[in-house]
Amino acid sequence: MAASIKDVAKEAGVSIATVSRVLNNIDVVNEETKKKVLEAIKKLQYRPNIVARSLKTQRTSTIGMIIPDISSQFYPEIVRGAEDVANIYNYNIMLCNTDLDLDKEMEYLKVLREKMVDGILYMSNSLQPKIVELIEQLQIPMVLIENIDDQKKFPSVTIDNESAAYDAVNYLVQKGNKKIAYIGHKNNEGNVNSFRYLGYKKALKENNMKLDEDLIYCEGLKVEDGYKGIIKIIEKQKIDAVFCGSDECAMGAINALRERNIKVPEDIDVVGFNDVYEASVFYPKLTTIAQPMYDMGSVGMRMLIKIINKQKLGQSHYILPYQLVERDSCKK
Structure with a gap:
């Protein structure tokens, strides 16, 4: 039988409220008590009830990623960069592949809103007016990767x-x-x-x-x-x-x-x-x-997590450096 928050509190010798504060990173618990709680969580292999927790906090610790073409060799490295950062901050990723289909893009945006994701990393070859309008309506924290909207309304990571x-x-x-x-x-x-x-x-x-x-x-x-x-x-x-x-x-x-x-x-x-x-x-x-694919994913994810946590961004639009790599398909 899975351990409950009550079991963790009993093991650590603290109240359920204290365990909850540790889980939610509320800085009112002293380091010694926090250590006891974390050790109890590890010992009992406790996993919070995400559904119950999200109903209370309006957070799911889940981030949606929309990509145009999973078969392309370009996107997996971006996803890896984003996922590595998400893991550091204990976020899960929900990956959506649109096959460069506008209707699919719109449908996935709506689905991710229904799933109560905390934010979306959005990759698309283009931002058509319908998409921009829908993003504004859904009011979900969003960072664009690989593209930028004409009016620069949404934070973005790209190259020139x-x-x-x-x-x-x-x-x-x-x-x-x-x-x-x-x-x-x-x-x-x-x-x-x-x-x-x-x-x-x-x-x-x-x-x-x-x-x-x-x-x-x-x-x-x-x-x-x-x-x-x-x-x-x-x-x-x-x-x-x-x-x-x-x-x-x-x-x-x-x-x-x-x-x-x-x-x-x-x-x-x-x-x-x-x-x-x-x-x-x-x-x-x-x-x-x-293109710095891994960095595009990791920078985009860090920006999105800051937005989700209402932290100030250093800048809203990152244009990362590119490099011409000389190999053998051109004459020396």
């Missing part, structure tokens, strides 16, 4: 995606490349991928290179998108480099080129984005923009 893409394309230009293709996303929803496309365009313009729609393929960021995209591009134009909006996309492009006896980097330079683990073991090893 436009500058990162700009640097990647400039790097390709400095290698002497004249025809640089782009595979990824572009739209008018202000999402992170559209920022990468803007960086691509900016770099071309500043290097007096014409924007050629035949060199652009914007259908997605998965392996198959890179594979299909590069085939479609090289059927129309001869290129000497390609910038991809994700590492998976870059790997798909390289596979398609290899099947056609086009060598990377001897014939075509390829740059990816994110620096997932596979980028360092794929052949050829990918030159890519490295």
Whole structure:
């Protein structure tokens, strides 16, 4: 039979109220008494009744995480960073995968509200007006990871995606490349991928290179998108480099080129984005923009826990540093 709070109080020789104060981190219990209570909890393997406790405190010690695509190699490291911090502060995580589906995103937001989560870490490729409106209605503590809303209403953690893409394309230009293709996303929803496309365009313009729609393929960021995209591009134009909006996309492009006896980097330079683990073991090893994925998760979670506990944030919008990692998919 599971131990009760009454059993803990009896073992420690204190009142039930004292045990409750220790469990709720109320600083009126002296260290010696607190130590006795914690030792009794450990000895009896006591676990608080979360349902009863949440009804009283209006807290569940649970944080929701909404991610766009669990199959992507990008998000697991963010989740790991967030979970490590959540564990330090004794929060549980409820993970929701939306498959880049707007209706799913909206439904999960409502479900997490019904489950009385204390806050939400929200990851999405875009923040459509419907989502922003719903978040405001639900009034749940929220931190955005990977994205930022237009009016900066919600705290966020991201990198400067436009500058990162700009640097990647400039790097390709400095290698002497004249025809640089782009595979990824572009739209008018202000999402992170559209920022990468803007960086691509900016770099071309500043290097007096014409924007050629035949060199652009914007259908997605998965392996198959890179594979299909590069085939479609090289059927129309001869290129000497390609910038991809994700590492998976870059790997798909390289596979398609290899099947056609086009060598990377001897014939075509390829740059990816994110620096997932596979980028360092794929052949050829990918030159890519490295995002601090673990830090994005851990910083976002620390911000959210501060908001939940009504503590002041050092800053509301963190733009973390990125790095261009040079490997073997570009000419030396």
